Amino acid sequence: MQPVTLPNPIRILCSSLASWWLAHSMNPGFFAVATMLLLMIPLWATELLLSLAQTAHTPNKKATDKDSVKENTA
Secondary structure, three states: OOOOOOOOHHHHHHHHHHHHHHHHHOOOOHHHHHHHHHHHHHHHHHHHHHHHHHHHOOOOHHHHHHHHHHHHHO
């Protein structure tokens, strides 16, 4: 199963504003859609920060391979 990626926050914000506009002009049920889309922005920010933290703490694979070669030859 492939990981789910969220859309960028500008698309979420524009969709939320469009839903808010539709709620005023057509059907009040779109208020719930607009609210749910706005609540996805903190999820996107959290995903971004966690992915940046994971890449910062990932060791360089080439460096670990060289170290293991040195250990095996010693």
